[in-house]
Amino acid sequence: QSALTQPASVSGSPGQSITISCTGTSSDVGSYNLVSWYQQHPGKAPKLMIYEGSKRPSGVSNRFSGSKSGNTASLTISGLQAEDEADYYCCSYAGSSTLFGGGTKLTVL
Amino acid sequence: QVQLQESGPGLVKPSETLSLTCAVSGYSISSGYYWGWIRQPPGKGLEWIGSIYHSGSTYYNPSLKSRVTISVDTSKNQFSLKLSSVTAADTAVYYCARHDYSKTFDYWGQGTLVTVSS
Numbered sequence: 001q002s003a004l005t006q007p008a009s010v011s012g013s014p015g016q017s018i019t020i021s022c023t024g025t026s027s028d029v030g031s032y033n034l035v036s037w038y039q040q041h042p043g044k045a046p047k048l049m050i051y052e053g054s055k056r057p058s059g060v061s062n063r064f065s066g067s068k069s070g071n072t073a074s075l076t077i078s079g080l081q082a083e084d085e086a087d088y089y090c091c092s093y094a095g096s097s098t099l100f101g102g103g104t105k106l107t108v109l
Numbered sequence: 110q111v112q113l114q115e116s117g118p119g120l121v122k123p124s125e126t127l128s129l130t131c132a133v134s135g136y137s138i139s140s141g142y143y144w145g146w147i148r149q150p151p152g153k154g155l156e157w158i159g160s161i162y163h164s165g166s167t168y169y170n171p172s173l174k175s176r177v178t179i180s181v182d183t184s185k186n187q188f189s190l191k192l193s194s195v196t197a198a199d200t201a202v203y204y205c206a207r208h209d210y211s212k213t214f215d216y217w218g219q220g221t222l223v224t225v226s227s
Contacts, residue, residue, distance in 0.1 A: 003154070003156075034211040034212060034213075036211075036212065036213045036214065038155075038214070045204060045217040045218065045219055045220050046155065046204075046214070046217055047217075048213065048214060048215050051211065051213040051215075052211055052213065057215070089154065089155050091155075091157075091212060091214070092212070093211055093212045094212075096168050097157070097168070097170065097171065098145070098157040098160070098168075098170075098208075098212045099157070100147075100154060100155040100156060100157060101154070102154045103153075103154040103155070
């Protein structure tokens with residue numbers, strides 16, 4: 001099993017929207033709407049931002065949203081803020097296994 | 110509030126066994142959920158190592174399966190990781206975390222850096 005594919009980096013200006021993609025296969029992302037997204041600031045543990053494809057945990061801003069099309073899941077952040085600058089990882093259910101993406105570094109210009 | 114805390118040696122010699130424990134507070138492991146280990150080499154991404162269900166069933170990353178053992182001690186409300194025959198490639202921050210059937214990791218430990226070096 002290979003890691004899910006994410007772009008290495010994305011960037012945007014404050015107030016803009018960005019989308020991070022997460023591409024898997026028909027055996028993982030494509031078969032289940034069970035992708036979660038995590039935000040990680042330097043030196044910190046990952047924080048859950050989106051689960052089961054598009055659900056937001058309590059306390060997470062509604063500027064964060066998730067979706068899926070085919071074998072690709074996406075995380076969209078609208079109204080970019082400076083504090084959104086971080087690394088983002090997707091994670092997919094894959095039966096008895098679990099797959100993470102390689103991570104995407106978001107830079108807020 | 111659920112809290113997880115990793116503990117164990119920060120330095121392990123090559124070919125030896127890495128052993129870490131994750132103490133859980135604010136939730137009884139025997140009540141449910143899966144309990145997993147994830148690692149992150151310096152400057153790199155997250156890698157799932159394996160998980161254990163509260164009943165004791167285990168699930169391992171196929172790429173690490175031959176070297177990994179995860180166990181649970183419900184009396185101490187903690188679970189453990191053993192990774193054998195370590196090399197420098199196993200140097201990483203090791204996290205413990207709770208997840209459900211959908212592999213949603215909702216609570217994480219702060220992480221502990223383990224360096225493999227002689």
